[in-house]
Amino acid sequence: MKKIITVTGCPTGIAHTFMAEEALKNAAKKLSVEIKVETNGASGVENAIQPADLVDIAGVIIAADKDVLPDRFNGLPVIEVPVKEAIHHPAELINKVINGEAPIRKGESTTSTEIIEKESLGRQIYKHLMSGVSNMLPFVVAGGILIAVSFLWGIYSADPxxxxxxxxxxxxxxxxxxxxxxMVPVFTAYIAFSISGRPGMVAGFVGGLLANATGAGFLGGIIAGFAVIAIIYLAGVLLTWRRARQFVAAEKATALQQSQIAS
Structure with missing residues (x-):
């Protein structure tokens, strides 16, 4: 019996993650394929993939709209799709893997040098936006519930x-x-976090605050979140330039000392 590994995850981690899990398991049962599904839901990672699970497998299916640490599967046959693909077409994905149609995931590997194409720009933008949305939702829900509860005392009960x-x-x-x-600062901060990790989070949050203050709203927040790419790049250029100047200055000082010693 062939064996495959699958990983599912959606931005909110509530519905689609587990719908995809169920669909893949049902399809694998019909196709007589052994399957292990790791879910990356709101409560964290469940049924996590272990190194021993990757031995003698036909391949991996990553059905996720969030970061699920795909680099751990470098060098293996991997199909990466949005989570909805696993919900609607699980059997097709499994057949591609067991028939050897899955490309080898790029990255360091001792067994293969094959690579797969990078994610499209649109797909990357979508994942970054969904990262912002999923982390913003708790503030939207909590804020909305509290405001709704305040109306129990009357529509104008908050007016002194x-x-x-x-x-x-x-x-x-x-x-x-x-x-x-x-909402907007958190949304922007997590767009930036998805793009550049922790270094971009502060810049994203401040950009969101500025978007709020100027009335730019979510559109301004989106622009601020993606502007972090330029900020991080410029910061890197400035640091490189400064280090280069320090290196040149140190080289000149060393050369001057050597010439003085020689004379």
């Missing part, structure tokens, strides 16, 4: 000038509004 005013309702309304106010 209204006869319906209630201190608890006003507090809940204030907290909910504050949660809403940082």
């Amino acid at each position: 000038n209204s006869a319906e005013y209630n201190a608890t309702a006003a507090m809940l309304m204030k907290i909910g509004q504050q949660a809403f106010s940082i």
